[in-house]
Amino acid sequence: MPKTINEYFQPSSTGSHSxxxxxxxxxxxxxxxxxxxMREDRTPRYIGGTDDVVxxxxxxxxxxxxxxxxxxxxxxxxTGLRNPVSHYTTGQGATxxxxxxxxYGTGKFPGKNLIGGTRAVSVTRDPMFASRPHGSIxxxxxxxxxxxxxxxxxxxMQPFTARNYGKTLSYKNQPTEALMRLIENKTAKELKGLRIxxxxxEFEERVRGNIPTENIxxxxxxQLPLSESDFSQNMLKLLGQLSKxxxxxxxxxxxxxxxxxxxxxxxxxxxxxxxxxxxxTYKFDPFEKVR
Numbered sequence: 001m002p003k004t005i006n007e008y009f010q011p012s013s014t015g016s017h018s019x020x021x022x023x024x025x026x027x028x029x030x031x032x033x034x035x036x037x038m039r040e041d042r043t044p045r046y047i048g049g050t051d052d053v054v055x056x057x058x059x060x061x062x063x064x065x066x067x068x069x070x071x072x073x074x075x076x077x078x079t080g081l082r083n084p085v086s087h088y089t090t091g092q093g094a095t096x097x098x099x100x101x102x103x104y105g106t107g108k109f110p111g112k113n114l115i116g117g118t119r120a121v122s123v124t125r126d127p128m129f130a131s132r133p134h135g136s137i138x139x140x141x142x143x144x145x146x147x148x149x150x151x152x153x154x155x156x157m158q159p160f161t162a163r164n165y166g167k168t169l170s171y172k173n174q175p176t177e178a179l180m181r182l183i184e185n186k187t188a189k190e191l192k193g194l195r196i197x198x199x200x201x202e203f204e205e206r207v208r209g210n211i212p213t214e215n216i217x218x219x220x221x222x223q224l225p226l227s228e229s230d231f232s233q234n235m236l237k238l239l240g241q242l243s244k245x246x247x248x249x250x251x252x253x254x255x256x257x258x259x260x261x262x263x264x265x266x267x268x269x270x271x272x273x274x275x276x277x278x279x280x281t282y283k284f285d286p287f288e289k290v291r
Contacts, residue, residue: 060084060127061144061218064250064282071280075248079217083147085123085205088130090138091225091238098241103143103211110158110206120206122160123147130222130286139287140225144218145211153215156208213247221251221276222286223258230262243272249279256281 061084065072087103097103105119123145130139151157219242228235242249251259259277264270 061086061220064220064284065218068250068280068282072250075218075250075280079146079248080149081144081146081217082149084144084217085125085147086129086142086144086220087121087123087211088137088139088142091140091228092234093138094141094143094219095234095238095241097143097213098245099237101213103213103216105208105210107160107206109156109208110160118208119210120160120208121211123157123205123207124203125205126203131288140221140223142220142222143213143216144220145215146217147205150207150211150215155211157205158208160204160206213245216247219245219247219249220286221249221255221279223252223254230258239272239276243275249276251276251279251281252286253281253283254285254287 062076062081065076065081068075089097103121105121107120107122109118109120111118125147130142147157221242225235225238228238256277259273262273264273
């Protein structure tokens with residue numbers, strides 16, 4: 001019977017530092033809560049939940065790296081990541097991007113009568129994007145970029161809101177029991193123009209044209225494609241491309257666990273899987289829904 005990578009691979013011990021890392025992460029969160037630059041948005045008034053950017057700031061790429069101790073901080077220092085935005089895609093999409101050396105624009109750039117084409121790449125700064133349903137948008141792999149650096153390089157970026165994915169919704173269109181309890185004691189004046197936070201808001205922006213992979217700061221393997229078997233050709237191609245890239249990689253426990261059980265004899269070269277297994281692993285489930 002073929003051995004799995006788990007029988008060969010012995011992860012480096014980080015147990016002695018885990019408590020310290022947890023304390024450091026909590027200190028970072030406390031610091032953000034006390035001195036963060038986020039301001040109250042008074043127009044329009046929101047009801048119905050805490051803004052996910054505040055509630056889930058720990059899931060942002062920067063805080064994810066900081067939670068991984070020294071190895072994560074070294075990646076953060078190396079990449080210079082400051083204002084992260086992410087492009088999500090399928091496993092096959094990630095293979096094509098790494099193979100072709102570019103994230104190709106498949107969406108439409110906002111605006112009319114643009115010269116030089118209107119294709120655009122979709123990115124988001126929503127740290128909880130993977131935990132929400134998004135139809136045909138794949139969430140196997142995310143490519144993390146730095147918005148500030150891209151703007152300095154001359155990339156054109158514009159906010160974009162698809163229908164029904166705006167930041168707020170009219171409370172009149174949301175007749176749920178919980179919402180009715182929230183608004184039952186409001187006066188007519190208080191209800192005028194009242195809108196609630198849209199749980200599907202994506203914080204989406206469109207980057208005009210294509211994005212060469214040299215601009216990718218980090219690759220996050222959320223999961224290996226569920227639609228592919230452990231020894232399919234598409235899986236082998238993805239693992240091969242991930243093992244060859246010089247872009248820093250992190251992965252979820254979901255990805256690590258599946259990698260550790262792939263039969264070596266069927267999965268292609270040992271080196272490909274071993275290189276990916278050596279990349280840092282974070283603890284939280286990126287697909288977990290927040291209640």
